[in-house]
Amino acid sequence: MKIHIPHFVFAHTSDAKEKDNDCKFGGLPEGLPAEKWPVCKECEVPMSFLFQMKHHPERLPLGKEGRVLYVFQCENGGECSTWEADSGCNKVLILEPEEWDKTPMEGVPHDDTMMLPDIAVSKWETKEMTNQEDDSVWTHFGGEPIWIQSPESLGDNYVFTAQLDFSLVVKAADLAELPIGESSEYDGKKSYQLKVGEDDFVWISEAGGNQYHCPFANFGDSGSGYVFVNASIKNPTSKFLWQCY
Numbered sequence: 001m002k003i004h005i006p007h008f009v010f011a012h013t014s015d016a017k018e019k020d021n022d023c024k025f026g027g028l029p030e031g032l033p034a035e036k037w038p039v040c041k042e043c044e045v046p047m048s049f050l051f052q053m054k055h056h057p058e059r060l061p062l063g064k065e066g067r068v069l070y071v072f073q074c075e076n077g078g079e080c081s082t083w084e085a086d087s088g089c090n091k092v093l094i095l096e097p098e099e100w101d102k103t104p105m106e107g108v109p110h111d112d113t114m115m116l117p118d119i120a121v122s123k124w125e126t127k128e129m130t131n132q133e134d135d136s137v138w139t140h141f142g143g144e145p146i147w148i149q150s151p152e153s154l155g156d157n158y159v160f161t162a163q164l165d166f167s168l169v170v171k172a173a174d175l176a177e178l179p180i181g182e183s184s185e186y187d188g189k190k191s192y193q194l195k196v197g198e199d200d201f202v203w204i205s206e207a208g209g210n211q212y213h214c215p216f217a218n219f220g221d222s223g224s225g226y227v228f229v230n231a232s233i234k235n236p237t238s239k240f241l242w243q244c245y
């Protein structure tokens with residue numbers, strides 16, 4: 001079974017000169033009309049933007065050319081039921097090409113809406129899914145989900161489409177191009193504070209070969225998120241859930 005694996009770089013660095021413009025993780029969404037930004041049903045704060053990607057026949061089939069899928073979840077304090085597909089604390093939108101708003105967003109819609117690190121995909125790798133113990137395949141498109149707990153289904157119409165892990169391995173050839181704050185060293189490995197948005201930061205840690213483990217979304221304890229798509233021609237819908245250890 002073939003899966004598609006994104007290779008990550010930090011946006012706005014020289015590593016991201018060549019990137020897939022149809023796909024982005026974190027930062028601000030592109031093309032999303034501001035009024036469509038979803039709000040968490042439990043805490044009522046606008047959710048955090050996780051990921052977007054345009055229809056791709058193999059990597060992300062959405063039933064029609066030009067459609068874009070957006071994944072959001074609440075990252076406001078970690079108390080809301082973001083792991084449940086229908087809790088209203090996460091949201092997947094699929095926009096038709098004519099719904100796109102080309103006005104760039106200036107920032108997140110609310111002070112309590114956390115921004116996630118702005119990450120681009122430099123290239124895609126397609127390979128046979130074999131060893132699930134290999135961390136590099138946890139974030140993948142197509143194929144089968146790697147479940148942490150019992151497998152979940154959202155009914156026959158919803159097909160597993162993508163898995164997003166809590167932490168991404170991101171290349172950075174030159175850390176000086178990034179807004180880095182303090183650093184620390186543990187067990188011979190260095191970690192660096194990466195500034196995100198106005199006043200948040202995450203710790204990224206060395207993963208070897210100019211790569212860094214970068215925290216992505218809050219999926220509990222080392223969790224993974226799962227995107228399911230009902231790629232109907234007329235009314236496509238999508239759902240998201242996550243599991244953790």
Ligand SMILES: [Zn+2]
Nearest residue numbers: 040043074080
């Ligand atoms: Zn919430």
